[in-house]
Amino acid sequence: MGEYKSRLENKDMDFLIECIQSLKTKEEYYRFFEDVCTVYEIKAIQQRLQVARMLMERRTYLDIASTTGASTATISRVNRSLNYGNQGYKVVFDRVNWKNR
Structure with missing residues (x-):
């Protein structure tokens, strides 16, 4: 795959991705997504x-x-x-x- 540039790419999206990547357990994922999303x-x-x-x-x-x-x-x-x-x-x-x- 070549160099990919997303239309969504910006520093705020990078921060969101870093936050998601920091989650370690299934419980942490549940807690995060319940707080962030409807x-x-x-x-x-x-x-x-x-x-x-x-x-x-x-x-x-x-x-x-x-x-x-x-x-x-x-x-x-x-x-x-x-x-x-x-x-x-x-x-x-x-x-x-x-x-x-």
């Missing part, structure tokens, strides 16, 4: 990960929508990211056992 924001990220996993399993949009409650717009956005994005989903899915979740 339940809705966390649920949206959880849903996108579930949608991505189901798309990688070649499930249909209809099946994904009925299982996750995601809109077809969300499914489409995740699909676009999987196919034409920055490989963010691929990086994390390669590091976790996503097929058995």
Whole structure:
């Protein structure tokens, strides 16, 4: 992979990343995300990960929508990211056992 420059890159985002990287235990992650994010924001990220996993399993949009409650717009956005994005989903899915979740 070549040099990647994110549209999000700035010193405040760097600080956020450093803060997340400083967390060591699952409990610390729970505490941090409960303080920083709303339940809705966390649920949206959880849903996108579930949608991505189901798309990688070649499930249909209809099946994904009925299982996750995601809109077809969300499914489409995740699909676009999987196919034409920055490989963010691929990086994390390669590091976790996503097929058995």
